[in-house]
Amino acid sequence: MSQSANAEGLATIGGKAQHASGWTRLLRRRELTVVYAIIALSIVIQLVNHNFATLFNFQVMVRQIAIFGLISLGEMIVIITAGIDLSMGSVVALVGVVEAMLVSRAGWPPFLSLGAGLVAAVLIGAYHGVAVSKWAIPSFIITLGSLSLWRGLATGVTRSYPILIADEHLRWIGQGIVLGVPAPLIILVLVAVVVWFVLNSTSFGRNIYAVGGNIEAARLSGIPVARVLIGAYTLASLLAGVAGVIVAGRMAQGLPSVAGGYELNAIAAAIIGGTSFFGGVGTVPGVLLGSAFMVVIDNSLILMNVSAYWYTLVVGSVIVLAVTIDVVSTKRRRRAEELMGV
Amino acid sequence: MSDHAIAGEPSLLSRVAAARELPTVVAIAVLALVIAIGNPSFLSLYNMQLLGKEVGVLGMMAIGEMVVIITGGIDLSAGAVVALTSVLAAMGLQAGIPVGLVVLGIVFVCVLIGLAHSFFINTVGLAPFIITLGTMSILRGVVLVLTTGYPVKITDPGFLLLGQGNLLGVPLQFILLIVVAVIAGVALTATPFGRYVYTIGNNPVATRLSGVRVSRVTTFAYVQASVLFGLGGLVYAARLGQGMPGIGNGLELSLIAAAVIGGTSITGGAGTVWGTAIGAVLISLIMNALNMLRVSYFWQDFVMGLVIVLAVMFDALNRKRRVAR
Numbered sequence: 049m050s051q052s053a054n055a056e057g058l059a060t061i062g063g064k065a066q067h068a069s070g071w072t073r074l075l076r077r078r079e080l081t082v083v084y085a086i087i088a089l090s091i092v093i094q095l096v097n098h099n100f101a102t103l104f105n106f107q108v109m110v111r112q113i114a115i116f117g118l119i120s121l122g123e124m125i126v127i128i129t130a131g132i133d134l135s136m137g138s139v140v141a142l143v144g145v146v147e148a149m150l151v152s153r154a155g156w157p158p159f160l161s162l163g164a165g166l167v168a169a170v171l172i173g174a175y176h177g178v179a180v181s182k183w184a185i186p187s188f189i190i191t192l193g194s195l196s197l198w199r200g201l202a203t204g205v206t207r208s209y210p211i212l213i214a215d216e217h218l219r220w221i222g223q224g225i226v227l228g229v230p231a232p233l234i235i236l237v238l239v240a241v242v243v244w245f246v247l248n249s250t251s252f253g254r255n256i257y258a259v260g261g262n263i264e265a266a267r268l269s270g271i272p273v274a275r276v277l278i279g280a281y282t283l284a285s286l287l288a289g290v291a292g293v294i295v296a297g298r299m300a301q302g303l304p305s306v307a308g309g310y311e312l313n314a315i316a317a318a319i320i321g322g323t324s325f326f327g328g329v330g331t332v333p334g335v336l337l338g339s340a341f342m343v344v345i346d347n348s349l350i351l352m353n354v355s356a357y358w359y360t361l362v363v364g365s366v367i368v369l370a371v372t373i374d375v376v377s378t379k380r381r382r383r384a385e386e387l388m389g390v
Numbered sequence: 391m392s393d394h395a396i397a398g399e400p401s402l403l404s405r406v407a408a409a410r411e412l413p414t415v416v417a418i419a420v421l422a423l424v425i426a427i428g429n430p431s432f433l434s435l436y437n438m439q440l441l442g443k444e445v446g447v448l449g450m451m452a453i454g455e456m457v458v459i460i461t462g463g464i465d466l467s468a469g470a471v472v473a474l475t476s477v478l479a480a481m482g483l484q485a486g487i488p489v490g491l492v493v494l495g496i497v498f499v500c501v502l503i504g505l506a507h508s509f510f511i512n513t514v515g516l517a518p519f520i521i522t523l524g525t526m527s528i529l530r531g532v533v534l535v536l537t538t539g540y541p542v543k544i545t546d547p548g549f550l551l552l553g554q555g556n557l558l559g560v561p562l563q564f565i566l567l568i569v570v571a572v573i574a575g576v577a578l579t580a581t582p583f584g585r586y587v588y589t590i591g592n593n594p595v596a597t598r599l600s601g602v603r604v605s606r607v608t609t610f611a612y613v614q615a616s617v618l619f620g621l622g623g624l625v626y627a628a629r630l631g632q633g634m635p636g637i638g639n640g641l642e643l644s645l646i647a648a649a650v651i652g653g654t655s656i657t658g659g660a661g662t663v664w665g666t667a668i669g670a671v672l673i674s675l676i677m678n679a680l681n682m683l684r685v686s687y688f689w690q691d692f693v694m695g696l697v698i699v700l701a702v703m704f705d706a707l708n709r710k711r712r713v714a715r
Contacts, residue, residue: 132519183706188464188519189646189656193699196643200692208688312527315520325517357538361531368510368524375515 078322082337089344097351105351107230109343111222111298114232115291116313117339120321121243122287123314124335128247129260129280130327131180131187135172135194136288137310138202141303143169143292145202148211148302151218158215165296166289172198173285177278187281195311202304210301222297232294236336239290244332246283256280261328312363317342319370326378342366414651414668421675429682439561441678443553446563447625449670450570451641452648454618456666457574459649461611462591462658463511463518468619468645469638470529471503475623477533479549480542480633489549493624500620503529504613511612512605526642533635542633553628563625567667570618575663583607591658640694647698648673650705657709673697 093100119136126133143165150161172194179190213219224231247253255276258266267273296302321338323330345366349359425432451468458465475496482492503525510521544550555562578584586607589597598604627633650656651672652665676697680690 134523179703179706183703184657184709185702185706186519186656188466189702190699192466192643192646193695193702195695196640196691197695197699200689200695204686204689204692206688207686309527312523315523325520355535355538357534358531360527360534364524364527364529364531367527368516368521371516371520371524372510372514379515 079331079334079337082320082334082341086337086341086344089341089348093344093348093351097353100347100351105347109347110233111230112343112346113336113340114230114236115294115298116310116317116343117236117336118239118287118291118294119310119314120317120335120339120342121240121332122284123311124318124321124323124330124332125243125247125256125280125287126187126284127260127315127318127323127325128256128327128330129277130263130325131277131281132191132315133176133281133284133288134188134191134311135176135198135285136314137307138195138197138199139169139172139285139288140292140295140307140310141305142172142198142202143289144296144306145206145211145302145304147218147293147296148213149205151215152211152213158218162218162221162293165293166286169285169289169292170282173282174278176285177274177281180281181274181277199304199308202302206302206304208304210299210303212301213296214300218293219297219300222294222299232298235290235294239287240332240336243283243287247332252276252279257328259327309360309363312367313342314339316363316366316370319367319374324374324378325371326374411653411665411668414665414672418668418672418675421672421679425675425679425682429684432678432682435559437678437682439556439559441674442564443561443629444674444677445667445671446561446565446567447622447629448644448648448674449567449667450563450625451618451622452645452652452666452670453570453574453663454615455642455645456649456652456654456661456663457578457587457611458518458615459646459654459656460578460587460591460658460661461608462594463608463611464522464646465507465612465615465619466519466522466642467503467507467526467529467616468622469641470526470533471500471616471619472623472626472638472641473533473635474529475500475620476627476630476637477537477542477633477635479624479627480544481536483544483546483549484542489546492549496620496624497617500616501613504616505609507612507616508605508609512608537633537635539635541635544627544631544633550628550631553625553630563629566621566625571663571667578663583610587611588659591655591660593659640691643694643698644673647694647701650698650701654705655709656702656705 090100099105119140123133123136146168147161147165150156150164151158154161156164176187176190176194179185180187221231221235226234245253247256255266255271256279258269258271259273259276259280263273266276292307295306299306317338318330318335319325319338320341321331321334321336323335323338342363345362346359349356349362422432431437451472455465455468478499479492479496482495483489487495507518507521507525510516511518552562557565578587586597586602586604589602590604590607594604623638626637630637646656648669649661649666650669652662652667652669654661654666654669676693677690679685680687680693685693
């Protein structure tokens with residue numbers, strides 16, 4: 049068991065052999081399954097409600113995919129390191145509130161306010177990374193603290209009131225359209241390309257997989273584990289921060305109660321996209337498809353006139369189901385590898 | 391490593407326990423003094439009873455959470471279970487089902503929830519936090535679907551007594567805590583089951599190799615936690631006179647904080663009933679202080695988050711020191 053885990057860790061450290069060409073990865077079975085699921089679900093919804101396949105509905109969904117996609121990519125990075133981040137939704141809310149307060153109350157220039165919001169996200173992520181790597185606090189517990197802490201801070205400083213954002217540039221980030229394509233989607237694509245590049249073509253990215261695959265093997269092979277973890281958590285919070293800027297722009301306000309429970313969505317999207325809870329496994333295209341799947345489910349419940357209350361139930365069930373499949377298949381694969389003497 | 395938590399040497403146990411819980415006791419005393427000076431009505435019988443109620447229900451549930459944490463697990467579904475049981479109880483009573491049957495039914499549902507957690511953790515192999523996070527979402531969804539978000543009224547006077555009644559001035563739910571604490575204390579320190587709970591948390595593999603049926607012990611841990619959360623839901627429903635779908639949001643955080651403040655190690659293997667009860671007192675006092683000192687309601691989540699982060703950091707520091715020794 050430990051031997052195969054070692055082999056896995058080393059194989060990942062060993063380099064790109066595992067992540068060969070882009071197309072084979074795109075066509076991996078897991079991702080294809082998600083594509084089929086999305087198509088099948090879409091057909092069913094379209095049959096029930098003809099408003100599904102309309103330009104308006106697609107634009108609505110695309111904006112949502114952009115926001116969920118960013119958060120899910122961040123969640124994926126942390127899950128690859130065999131950790132979890134439960135504070136995503138709260139960071140989204142806090143960043144929006146920081147931006148709105150600075151630009152509307154303190155009179156800061158718009159982009160400085162935006163930058164300050166992102167800096168706050170980076171600091172939060174770095175703090176998570178330090179807590180996990182240096183103080184050996186379980187990731188779910190330190191980020192659960194943050195879930196309460198940062199939403200609490202956003203609620204406290206605003207006294208739970210929304211803070212309007214008048215600046216047009218900041219609004220454009222959430223509302224703008226370029227040649228028919230919503231601005232948030234463009235941001236998601238750019239960010240996804242960067243994340244993809246970082247994960248696959250930089251030593252930092254490969255180290256993230258290595259640490260998640262087998263932290264001891266990674267440490268023994270000289271990888272600066274603490275620095276990698278701090279980087280991973282920081283990147284994750286930063287992505288949540290970018291989502292926060294988009295959400296704030298879209299609603300033209302910093303709203304402390306926004307994005308509640310988004311972390312659950314992100315976890316579901318990441319796992320559906322093939323990210324493994326054992327760590328060391330996860331791809332950008334897979335997680336983007338996972339986010340799309342979650343958005344289509346959300347959209348279908350609305351269009352099929354099912355009460356929005358069902359959504360929480362569905363998200364929970366999807367998480368349990370997806371993680372169960374992940375755990376069972378990983379165990380089976382490891383057992384097979386052991387038998388083959390890998 | 392955490393020898394003080396394992397039964398056997400009472401003199402050592404009491405000495406280390408005293409040292410470990412001393413800062414919490416001092417914090418409680420200082421905080422109480424500050425609140426009393428800031429608002430004399432803190433010491434009124436009414437407020438003391440209010441505090442006793444909160445300590446009672448919070449402490450009872452924190453003990454359930456603590457047992458799970460000692461085994462090296464976690465249960466994040468506490469708040470959702472509380473909401474579900476409070477709503478189910480209210481609906482059952484409205485349907486004319488007798489109180490005894492309603493309580494039995496709730497306990498049954500909670501046992502099922504605990505068994506489900508145990509199945510996914512022990513048999514399937516899921517991490518405790520992810521399956522309980524999943525059930526948290528699922529149960530919250532069930533509550534919302536059942537109630538469409540509206541509270542359900544309770545009028546049965548016998549049932550309301552559970553949350554509003556006093557015995558010689560002491561709130562019934564505080565007495566409930568004492569009963570639960572005594573049972574849990576005896577079970578943890580004077581039975582083989584209790585010893586296994588600690589050894590599993592310290593070293594599950596060694597415990598399994600020494601012939602203990604680990605899954606049986608952890609199953610019981612998750613079941614008792616769910617049942618205590620369920621009882622907490624009944625108490626809240628009786629206190630408020632209604633089943634509230636939105637109740638218990640973030641409750642798991644308070645429970646974990648109470649346990650960790652009381653010396654429960656977040657990585658398992660250490661924790662005492664007494665310590666957790668003290669932790670529950672501090673948490674309730676902090677919440678009471680926010681009201682008494684007229685700190686805005688909007689800062690409550692922030693304070694709660696701060697408390698858990700500080701408690702967990704303190705625990706991490708302790709663990710490091712223990713390892714260093």
